Amino acid sequence: MANNNAQPKKAGIAGLFRHQIMIPIAALMLLVLFNLIADPSFFKITLGSNSDGNPVLNGYLITIIDSGSELAILALGMTLVTAASGGQDISVGAGIAIAGSVLLRVLCGTETSPETLHAPVIVAFLISCLVAMLFGAFNGSLVAFFKIQPMIATLILFTAGRSIAAWINNNQLPNVNEPSFSYYGTYIPGIPIPTPFFIALACFLVTWLLLRFTTLGLYVQSVGINEKTSRLNGLNPELIKLLTYVLLGLCVAIAALIKVSRLQTINYSVIAKDIEMDAILAVALGGNALGGGKFSMSSSILGAYVIQFLTTTLYKFQVKADALPAYKAVVVIILVVMSAPAVREKLSALIKKLRTEKAAAQNS
Incomplete structure (x- = not known):
């Protein structure tokens, strides 16, 4: 009887480890273990204040959820594109430049540093969303x-994207002087958690609802x-x-706003x-x-924050920015090799x- 109970338990554990989300969880655990051994202060979070005197949380973990949020938002869209087309969009960085340039053009008009905004932020954001979605439709x-x-x-x-972005503002670098505009990419006064994290959370919830209640x-x-086959099914x-x-x-337009x-x-x-x-790597991870x-x-969302965890860890140990792609390339190689059908078959056979x-x- 004990053996019969143990068998389903083992099967359940084996099924858990075969679950897709275990890949980013395993990567996250490795990074956590490394930082715990190398420098436990990595996980320290303190309450301080920003330049405006508002309370904010500080620490490497806060940096991860802050800087990783736009990557997580991009990972949502990149996952859908990858799943449907079997390929990846390598233009999202240029798309962010275009959407950001449109956003500033609407806010600043033809002025480089206007004293007052030429349009509400929501209007500028909606126009940048429309432009980004049009370029997405083009792709x-x-x-x-x-x-x-x-x-x-x-x-x-x-x-061509970054050249288009520069052309939109006549190669000028507009500057927004309205303090409230910075809230979307930093902190809302009185809330010590970075705003981008809440934006990413909202995007994830909307996407989950879309996938949960539609086909x-x-x-x-x-x-x-x-x-x-899908065509034959209508x-x-x-x-x-x-x-x-x-x-x-x-998603590109939202990341551009941040x-x-x-x-x-x-x-x-x-x-x-x-x-x-990084967005493609988040999908793969x-x-x-x-x-x-x-x-x-x-x-994919967890994969995005794991990548930011890796990036922050490398910066913590003073790895130069030029060397970061080399470390990420190692992760890509491991993922590609481990996901190869031949490797999976050999591992399963072993x-x-x-x-x-x-x-x-x-039995013997």
Whole structure:
């Protein structure tokens, strides 16, 4: 009887470890263990005040949930694009530059540093959302209707996007002097937790509700797994792919608001530099198939914060910014190798062999 009870328990534990979210959790545990050993003060959180005298929380963990929030927002859209199209959008960094430039253009008009805003922030944000979604639709059209490989299709905007962003503001760097505009990228007075974290949380909840109470998630997975079969079942693969790119464009606009709000200005060549690689890595670290199909939003979100955890850890130990891509490349190599079908088959065969040998030893 005891053996019968132990068997389902072992099966349940094995099933838990096979769950997709265990990949980013395992990576997170490794980073936590490393920092606990190397410097436990990494996890210290203190209550201080900012330049305006408002109470704010300080510490490396706060930096992670703050700086990782726009990456988490991008990971939401990138997950849908990857699942539906079996490819990735490498233009999100340039898209952030464009959306941020549009946002500042509406707020500042033709002035470089206006004393008062030319339009409410919500109006400027909605216009930047529209522009970002249009560029997302452009990328999606190339992928869905012209059957261009996603990375090649989005290479167009990746190459030209920052020049377009500079052209929007005539190569000027507008500066917003309104203090309340900085709240979106820093702190709301009286709330010690960074605002970007709440924005990311709201985006996750809206996405969860969208996937929970509509058939969008099922359609995206169906198209990503087998486009021809989904068409025979009455779906429109082109429309679904286009929709995922438009949704990613919306995520880009939200991330742009946070990025521009932090500094209240923009640098077209630097803003969101290489963030597209981190967004793709977040999707991969979340255990999502980069070839499309089944996906997990919660795993991608956790993957995004794990990447920021890694970045913050490297900065903590004074690793130069130029060297960061090399460390992330190691993570990419490990993920790609571990997710390769040949490696998975060999690992499964090895585990099966070990279980068989263990069972034979117990019976003897």
